[in-house]
Each structure stands twice: as structure tokens, then as C-alpha cells.
Amino acid sequence: MSRALFDKALEAAKAFHAALPAVAEFQPWPSDIRWAGREGHQVPGAALVQSDPGYAAKGIPAEAEVRALQQAIIALAPHAEWRRTYTEEEVGQDFLLRYGWFELVGPTGHFHSLQTRMTIGYWGPGLDYPWHQHTPEELYTILSGSADFMAKGEEVRRLVPGDTKMHGPNQPHAMITNGHPILCFVFWRGEGLADDPAMSPD
Numbered sequence: 001m002s003r004a005l006f007d008k009a010l011e012a013a014k015a016f017h018a019a020l021p022a023v024a025e026f027q028p029w030p031s032d033i034r035w036a037g038r039e040g041h042q043v044p045g046a047a048l049v050q051s052d053p054g055y056a057a058k059g060i061p062a063e064a065e066v067r068a069l070q071q072a073i074i075a076l077a078p079h080a081e082w083r084r085t086y087t088e089e090e091v092g093q094d095f096l097l098r099y100g101w102f103e104l105v106g107p108t109g110h111f112h113s114l115q116t117r118m119t120i121g122y123w124g125p126g127l128d129y130p131w132h133q134h135t136p137e138e139l140y141t142i143l144s145g146s147a148d149f150m151a152k153g154e155e156v157r158r159l160v161p162g163d164t165k166m167h168g169p170n171q172p173h174a175m176i177t178n179g180h181p182i183l184c185f186v187f188w189r190g191e192g193l194a195d196d197p198a199m200s201p202d
Contacts, residue, residue, distance in 0.1 A: 002040070002079040005072070006110055012065070012072040013104065013118065016141075016185070019062035022164040026139045027189045030105065030115040038110050041081045045100035049077040049122050054145020054181040057161035066162050070143040070183060073120050080120075081110065085196045091130065098124030098181075107194040117188040122181065123147065129175040131200040135192035138167040145182035150174045172200040 010033070017023050053074055057066040080102040088096060099122065103109035106117030117136070123129060131150075140149070146160045151173040159165055159182075167173045169190060175182075 002076075003035075005076045005079060006035075006104075009069070009072040009076045009104060010111060012069040013185070016062070016065045016069045019065040020141065020162075020164065022166075023139065023141060023187065026137075026166070026187055027116055030113045032115055033105060033111045033113050036110055036112040038081045038108075040079045041083070042078070043082040043084055043100040044097045045084075045122055045124065046077055046080070046082045048098060048124055048181065049183065050074055052124070052181050053122075053143075053183050055161070056144050060162035062162065066143060069185060070161075073143065073183065073185075080104075086199075090199055095127055095129075098127060099129075101186075106188070114193070117193045119186045119188075121184045121186055123175070123177050124181045125177050125179055127177045129177075131172045131174045132197045133170045133172045133200050134188075134197040135169055135195060136188035136190040137169055139187040140165040140167075141185045141187070143183045143185055145177070145180045147175050147177045147180070147182045150176075 017029055057063045082100040082102050084096055101119050101121040104118045105111045105113050142159045142161050142163045144161055149157050149159055149165050151171055
């Protein structure tokens, strides 16, 4: 049953990729995807994906594809290998209890690929995701909910379902969810696809 849910999520991700020009332009759909069969792992925040995923897309371009991927991820949430990158000292206990991510496609994903990394991230309302960075270029896409996104050298942007936000290699960036949770589909390209983000230097 769970393999079928992963296949459905991958199919929805591919349709989403084709429907959003910013996503298709960021990188082509990978040609080396294969099933990796990773075991599921739950973290406290994973359950919130089903109970409070954030408000859904309405009246936006590619609305059907955004909603289909959101619903596929919600259904997949109990079976995914959820992870948390940071320590309590870095982000606090509340953050760790209401956040999590999993790798759908990538070097250590449920589907293996060395050409890209596609992850799903969830943050509950009222969370401050501190300044952090990573070597790969990144494209955030918003499936549901909203948050204020900050990046070094740029104005703050509030992103809502259907919006995208790109970060360059090692560009410090941060996020605040305010009154809504947020569910994101995130693409990486370039060197260091298997690496974790790190907190930015002060």
C-alpha cells in the first residue's frame, strides 16, 4: 500500500514540475530516478501535516497540480522517512516538535537520484527558522500555508500556495511562519546534494 502512495506522490510531483514554469526552468525532470525502498520514520511534526497542513491553493495558476501534490504528500506523511536537521540548542524544543522534512527524490531519498534532491518540508505556525545556508542552489515551492521568507541582499517576501523562491549557493536565508503553517516542496541542484544545511555564521 505504501509503495503505491509513493508512486502517486512521484507522479503528482512530475505533473507539478511540468505545470509550474519556474520549476521546469530551474532544472529538468531527472532521468535516473529509481525506487530505493527506504523505511519510514516519524517525528512529532509529521502528524501535523495531516491535521494542519495550511490553507490550500485557490484561484492560482496550476491550482490542480499544486492541490494534487499537496494531497499526495498528506496521504504519504505516515509512511515517509521524516528527518530533523537541527539540534535543540540551535532551534529550540518547540521548533523540533513542529517541524520535519523528508526526501522524496535524491541521493538518500525514497526514490534515488544523483541529478537532483526533492524534499518536502513542514513548519508549524509561529516558528522562526533561523538563518542557514547550503552549497546547492534551492527553489522553494509552496503547496499550502504561508510564511515570510528572507534572504541576504533581498527584501522580505510573503509566500503563499503556488509561489516560488530561489536561493543561490551558500546564500543565507531564513523564514518565519507567523499565524499559518507551511508545507513546501523544495528542489536542489548542483554540488553537495546529499549534505545538510548549516546555520549561517553570525
